[in-house]
Amino acid sequence: REALLLLQRGGFIEIASNGRPIVARPTATNVLEQLSGSARFLMSSKDGERSFQDARRLFEAAIARNAAEIATPEDIERIGAALKANREALGNAEAFERTDVEFHLAIANTGGNTVFSALHSAIAEWLSLQRKVSLR
Helix, strand or coil: CHHHHHHHHCCCEEECCCCCEEECCCCHHHHHHHHHHHHHHHCCCHHHHHHHHHHHHHHHHHHHHHHHHHCCHHHHHHHHHHHHHHHHCCCCHHHHHHHHHHHHHHHHCCCCCHHHHHHHHHHHHHHHHHHHHHHC
């Protein structure tokens, strides 16, 4: 039973209403969650953290370029609202960090590519956790 619970939490199976396990279709989020432990370990060194920051910068530049090419008027409105919220959070470090992540996620969500969205969320979470550890 515990093994099934772990597999369910990892997104590998779903428990049907009759209690039988069914193999789950993997999602980008599930795949990236499986990498979280390794990512945190890699970022525990200065070189690892620097490498993740470099990867984040490259990823964000590519996502922004992609969004500029395919954004709909609704996407632009959503990104603009997220940027406005981020500007309004200046002076409040916690709110600024949250709205900054939301702004970049709004850009990553443009076009509906779930891999882009999941990768952005994973990188943001990994770097946020590392930042909190570094500040202790």
